Amino acid sequence: MGTGRGVEEAGPGLAAVAWRWPVKAFQRPPRVLVVDDDPLQRRLLLKALEPLGVEAVEARNGQEALDLLRDGLPHVVLTDLHMPFMDGLELTRHLKAQDPLLPVLLLTADGERELRLKGIAAGADDFLNRPVDLAELRLRVKGHLERRKLQERLEDLEHTLLALMRAVEAKDAYTAGHGERVAQYALWAAEELGAAERELEELRLGALLHDVGKIAIPDHILRGDYPLTEHEWRLIRQHPVKGDEILKPLRIHPQLRPYVRWHHERLDGSGYPDGLTEVPPLVQVLAAADLYDALTSGRTYRRPVPPEEALRTLEAEVQAGRLEREVARAFRSVLLRNRVLRAP
Structure with missing residues (x-):
């Protein structure tokens, strides 16, 4: 509990490095929660955090730390492992249950390999050895605060x-919820095809935003309640193209661009806007999801078609060389598994 666990300052070179959180980064200073049952250790850790310009709050054990969360989650948690009432491992599990992305740093002593492994299993993001190097502590906390703010x-x-996107869909009552439905269908099919977690997240955002360019289209054209001119x-x-232009200033634009710009492209070159003949598989998944939802949703000019008929349209796309067979197969499989279709 505190005995024999010291805190040591690094040499003057590192210790002299002072960094303060930019005033405008948060509406208020970022909050760091320090949890340790030893009052001397808490005092030293809180003192070490002062150069960062954070709001540091303290708790004597995990249970007391959880009580403090009623005022809102901190931006970073720094906690000891060995404490009465609730130790650092149990506290970490509780914190991660509330916010899986909340950075939690565990203070451990040398030789506690098994406890470190348990900490990783509990969801800990980082470890600091005791006795704590205060310069290293500040650098670690600074890094986690920067990542948290970016998040x-x-x-x-x-x-x-x-x-x-919802503003776009609000232009036409018939397309309300289209983005969410397309995203769900696309994610089901992409998982069936073995997409990686990062690819699924990019597909999710791309699917939700695939029609964002329609915000530039006049309302009366989008509603389509009369025959459109050429x-x-x-x-x-x-x-x-408009959607591509809207998202271009964003850092995530390169990851979302294929979904937003190419969701109407087809393998035979008949699609638009670029007439591609090579369409990435996950973009084809989005295109299929978009077509399926458009067919199974009502419009002013037609009734929705049954799921089986919509799938026959996807099969016709395969036969015409506009869609890969594996994409259509994955769609049928996941719709059956998620009970959108009835098994024959």
Whole structure:
């Protein structure tokens, strides 16, 4: 519990490096929760964090730390392993259950390999050896705070983009929820095809935002409640290009671009806007999901078709050389598994 666990400062070179969190980065200073049953250790750790300009709060054990969460989650948690009432491992499990992305740093002594492995299993993000090098502590906490802030910015960006997408769908009551349904169908099929976790996340965002370019299309054209002229059809066919342009300033644009720009491309070159004959497999998955949902959803000019009929349309796309057979097969398989289709 505190005995024999010291805190040592590194040499003057590292210790002199002072870094403070930018004032505008958060609406208030980032919050770091320090959990340790030894009051001397807590005091030293809190003192070490002062140069970072954070709001440091302290708790004597895991249970007391959880009580503090009623005021909101911190940005980083620094916790000892050995504490009464609730130790660092159990605290880590509770924290990760509330927010899997919350950075948790465990303080361990040399030779505690088994406990480190248990910490990894509990979800710990980092470890600091005791006696703690305070310069290293500051650098580790600084790094986790920077990653946490980037994470929050990406989450804010995603919320903004999804709000934009819902604004697009709100232009036509018949397309409400289209993005979410397409994303679900596409993810099911992509998992069936063995896509990696990173690919699934990019596909999810790409599917949700695939029609974002339609925000540039006049409302009366999108509603399609009258026969469109050739000029109006050309405008509609520009929405993948418009979506590409909207997302271009974003850092994630290269990952989302294939889904937003190419979801109407076909393997025989008959698609738009670029007339591709080589379409990435996961873009084909999105294209199939988009077509399937369009067919099975009602429109002002037609009734929705049954799932089996929509799948026959996908099969016709395969026969015409516009879609890979494996994509259509994966679709049928996952729709059966998720009980969208009835087994014959």
